[in-house]
Amino acid sequence: MQYTIRGIPPAVDDALRTRAREAGTSLNEAVVNALAEGAGVSGAPYRRRDLGDVAGTWRADKALEAALAAQDRLDKDLWR
Numbered sequence: 001m002q003y004t005i006r007g008i009p010p011a012v013d014d015a016l017r018t019r020a021r022e023a024g025t026s027l028n029e030a031v032v033n034a035l036a037e038g039a040g041v042s043g044a045p046y047r048r049r050d051l052g053d054v055a056g057t058w059r060a061d062k063a064l065e066a067a068l069a070a071q072d073r074l075d076k077d078l079w080r
Contacts, residue, residue: 005031010079 008016020030036042 010076013076013079 016030016034017027019034020027023030025033033042
């Protein structure tokens, strides 16, 4: 099942990104945890995909990182 969440206020986006960074988790995991806490079901198990089949195959790509950073800036500017 796939979810797409739109209209996230900038303050919530910043808080979720900070939470993910501080916890060393993905943004997706931080959002799922926040939703679980908000729904009063924190600690409830949820499925995770094991990425062992692709582990170690990531390559740094400066052009991609620059494009993603530009997109993040653009997204934040749109919400101001």
